[in-house]
Amino acid sequence: MTVVEDRPAPPAAPPPRRSNPVLALLRNSWRQLTSMRTALVLLFLLAVAAIPGSVLPQRKVSPERVATYFRQHPDLAPVVDRLGGFDVYASAWFAAVYLLLFTSLIGCVLPRLVDQVRSLWTPPPSAPRRLGRLPQHMPGTPRPGAPAEVAADVAAVLRRRRFRTRAAVDDAGTWIVSAEKGYLKETGNLLFHVALLAVLVGVGFGSWYGWHGNRLLVQGADTGFCNAVTQYDESSLGPRVQPADLPRFCLNLTRFQATFQPTGQPKSFMATVDVTEDGGPVHRRRFTVNDPLRLHHANVHLLGQGYAPILRFTDRYGVSQTKVVPFLPTDGMLTSEGAAKFPDVNIDPATNKRNPDLQVGFEGVYLPTVSADGSPRSAYPQERSPALFLTAYRGDLGVDLGNPESVYALNRAQIASGQLTNVSGARPRKLTPGDTWTLDDGSTLQFLGTRPFVTLAVRYDPTQALVLGGAVAGLIGLMLSLAGHRRRVWFRISPPAPDADERGGSLVEAGGLPRTDYPGFGEEFAELVHAAVAAEAAADDGRAP
Incomplete structure (x- = not known):
């Protein structure tokens, strides 16, 4: 006789939680609006929208030219006037592009500004496990001196070249010197966008109080x-x-x-x-x-x-x-x-x-x-x-x-x-x-x-100085953004193998990674390696190579 045990049925899986479509639409719309691609498109649209203001006469600048345009184009002028062509910068469509660009820039700049400040306080990351896979690599090269002394010399060379450095040692006695350079590129990029925001704020408040x-x-x-x-x-x-x-x-x-x-x-x-x-x-x-x-x-x-x-x-x-x-x-x-x-x-x-x-x-x-x-x-x-x-x-x-x-x-x-x-x-x-x-x-x-x-x-215009300062700061930020190049280098200094020469010394392996397009990084990496590893650099008592 077979006894069938009456077991309770497993609890049913909860139904999948359905998201609110309105909130999802708003969230996706905000992500699209605050993307850098959207900001560039809006900036281009703002430049295109300003073209009629430089081609057509404007009432606030030259009302007599507007009157002349009406006399010369009696059929076209009323249509242009209804579209705001004679008062472009006060029209509803120009204000819409202006406000969307302002909102998009704020959504783009604030998260990147927080990340940039955080990265400035964060030390360079440790070296990857396999330096040989990096675009620039130098295999292990012997150099006289203990690993700690060699690591201090390498870090000093990198600091003289304005690299942010960090030196650390692991349990096996291997020293890792991490270095990073090129933060001015992102700083200049952020400065340009903040300056653009300042210009937009200046123009907006200038129209209010001017x-x-x-x-x-x-x-x-x-x-x-x-x-x-x-x-x-x-x-x-x-x-x-x-x-x-x-x-x-x-x-x-x-x-x-x-x-x-x-x-x-x-x-x-x-x-x-x-x-x-x-x-x-x-x-x-x-x-x-x-x-x-x-x-x-x-x-x-x-x-x-x-x-x-x-x-x-x-x-x-x-x-x-x-x-x-x-x-x-x-x-x-x-x-x-x-x-x-x-x-x-x-x-x-x-x-x-x-x-x-x-x-x-x-x-x-x-x-x-x-x-x-x-x-x-x-x-x-x-x-x-x-x-x-x-x-x-x-x-x-x-x-x-x-x-x-x-x-x-x-x-x-x-x-x-x-x-x-x-x-x-x-x-x-x-x-x-x-x-x-x-x-x-x-x-x-x-x-x-x-x-x-x-x-x-x-x-x-009470904000004229703000607009001028924003324009100057934007130009400086653009130059920094175009001239800067983000890159990282690592040096791994390890003790020699037990069967190495009795004179002792260290093995130095280096790797480099450009974070942005930088055609001259190979030459710079070779110069860094020569300054940090060459025997004559070891004898250089703190003098820059």
Whole structure:
């Protein structure tokens, strides 16, 4: 009879633990984002994303060029504007690449920085069991002296060549001298990435706490400028900056000198201004294109120049108004376009009321040097034979509508609707300095001359020093990274065999391993072996070989 023992069944294996797919996705995404390959791709994308900022005109730098681009490309310009092409560095897509690169660099640098600090405090590793398998190897070579003395001599030679060394002895009396060199390569690599982080932080905080503005400043005591948001032609304040935070200073352009090559290329610009800071005394300062005017919490940069015609208009009732009207350059020879608007003219003295249909505007081109062939382009940027070509319009200028419009051109909608009509004829009227133009209603326009003007960019960036320091540190780190070579060498010093020569001595075996691509490591290894093992080196009393 067979007895079947009733044994309990073995416990069932626990089911495999299923990981959270969301956490796994986040973990894998973080690993991909913080990989060096992703950081390089993002750095390349940031460089590519910055190309439109150098090709297309930017509003924060030159709003007049942006306006010119809109006139020259009326269909393409709105599309580019919607994509942020005229304000690249403030666009959402550029900020996305910027923040991803910043996050990726932090994830890459911090673990490597910890490993580098740990490796600097960790002694070189012991020699591998078989030195003969290393790329560089020297078989056992006899050398006079006890193993401890030879190990001390070898370590001294390596230290003189700036190797980090460690000497240890095993139970059999064999000394191992381990040496390593080339930590500057990884240090330079980390310095480059930390410097890049500093640049990114500087640019980010500079955009938060910095501000800038552009101003067209005409020469003359009556056309001064004080640092206020309302007095800028275009301005942008950082999110952390309020209009009341702007420093207090005033500028008055007293003189502007420009010289040109015979070809018309600019040679030198020099602006002279009277400066008042915080209500203090007036100081006369000069600055050029490459040498900005440095004030307290502001730098004033000279960007360009032009001419502002001085026009005196006398209406039908004999009332005169004089305006200094800047004309914007359209080419390198300072062919300039602009408009002069006189909305407050032809006021009936009997009723003291203004007829909006009797407003007057002039639009045209100013040529510093009229071409001999009669072309509508200036032949030279300096005023050699200046002339002003104007077309007169009378009617409603549209300034009372409350809509923003350019001060450098008349309202085209008013002209198209017939509310502003041409009263000067089919061809523009040519005026030279001193000429007077009498219109059909007896009103006159006198061209008195011109004043120079300059285009200024006033900027403040509190992290400018950080960005400069980061750029310099990045360059140093890149040079160290390219010049450094990581390598390790080992020397095994063992007692001779019992049947060796009675004179005693030691057997020295060496091996070398380059940690990076280093074509010259073979020659360096041979020099180290010769200095550490040669008999004459043993007799060298501490003198470097």
